[in-house]
Every structure is written in C-alpha cells, then in structure tokens.
Amino acid sequence: MISANGAFQRLFPDAMAKSALPLWRWSDWLSADRIKLHVESLIEGQTSRFEACLLSEQQREVILDVAIKALPEHSHADAQILFEARDISQRKSAEQKLQRSEVEYRMLYEQQPVMLLTIDQQSRIQSVNQCASELLAFPSATFWATR
Numbered sequence: 001m002i003s004a005n006g007a008f009q010r011l012f013p014d015a016m017a018k019s020a021l022p023l024w025r026w027s028d029w030l031s032a033d034r035i036k037l038h039v040e041s042l043i044e045g046q047t048s049r050f051e052a053c054l055l056s057e058q059q060r061e062v063i064l065d066v067a068i069k070a071l072p073e074h075s076h077a078d079a080q081i082l083f084e085a086r087d088i089s090q091r092k093s094a095e096q097k098l099q100r101s102e103v104e105y106r107m108l109y110e111q112q113p114v115m116l117l118t119i120d121q122q123s124r125i126q127s128v129n130q131c132a133s134e135l136l137a138f139p140s141a142t143f144w145a146t147r
Contacts, residue, residue, distance in 0.1 A: 002080065011087075013057065023083065028054045030061065039081060044070040052085070063089045 001019040009015060011028075018026050024036035030053040038048045047069045056062050064085040071080040109116055115132035117125055128138050 008083075008085075011054065011056065011062065028056075030055060035066070038066075038068060042068060042070045042081065044072060044079075046070065051088070061089070062087055063092045 001015060001023065004012075004015055012018070012026070015026075022036070022039075024032040024039065026032075029035060031051075034050060035052055038050055042048055047067055049065070049067045052064050052066045054062050054064065065088045066083070066085045068084070069082045071082055073079050110129050112129055113131055115135055116129040117132055118127040120126050125138075128136070132138060
C-alpha cells in the first residue's frame with residue numbers, strides 16, 4: 001500500500017503496519033482469495049469490479065463493492081493498482097430482508113385455506129392461490145404467474 005484515504009484507514013486502522021504484505025494477505029479479509037484472483041488477473045487500463053467481505057474491528061462483517069484498476073506502469077516503478085471500495089453492507093442486508101419477506105408472503109398466499117386472487121386494474125386475474133385453483137378448477141398459480 002502506497003497511500004490510503006481516511007475511509008480506508010477507518011476500516012483498516014493498522015494498515016500501515018501491514019503495508020509490506022500484499023492486500024489479500026491481510027487477516028481482516030473473509031474473501032482474500034477473491035481479491036488475489038482479481039488483482040492477479042488485472043490487465044493495465046482495465047477495471048475489475050467485485051464484492052469482498054472483511055471483519056471490522058467490532059467483529060462485524062462488512063461487505064464492500066470493490067473496483068480495482070491497474071494504473072499505467074512507469075519504467076522506474078512497480079505496477080500500481082487503484083483500489084476503490086464502497087460499504088454496501090446495509091444495502092445487502094435490506095435486500096436479504098426483502099427476499100425473505102417475499103418468500104414468506106408467497107408461502108402465506110399459497111397456503112391460505114381461502115380463495116385468493118390477484119387482479120390488475122383491468123380486472124384481469126394475475127394469480128390465484130392453491131385453494132382458488134382447486135375450488136374453481138383454475139390452472140395452478142404457476143400458470144398465472146407466467147402469463
């Protein structure tokens with residue numbers, strides 16, 4: 001590591017002590033292999049983007065959206081890589097909660113012992129639950145979901 005901004009130093013308070021090691025060998029990473037793979041396969045001028053996880057000082061998992069770019073080489077210097085990362089932990093957590101909520105809703109919808117139909121603004125049936133499908137002899141809910 002040659003230099004880092006304040007956000008990086010907050011994530012890695014002892015970064016300067018580790019700067020002699022390659023970034024992927026720092027113990028903070030939970031996805032060190034992914035970082036190593038992307039760094040080693042980087043071509044000058046290209047950007048590689050991926051997600052990486054690390055364990056913060058508070059023992060909290062942090063998910064980062066990482067972009068790395070190989071900078072043009074100078075004849076007197078080693079190759080340099082620009083490392084940019086954004087904390088997306090809260091967004092990922094919200095996405096997971098939304099997915100769980102959707103699965104729970106779909107299970108609840110399907111397993112109700114009453115007829116449930118989803119109808120659009122033009123009064124067209126969009127989906128029916130299992131009870132409605134059986135009582136009205138409608139095609140299964142999967143039929144309506146694919147229409």
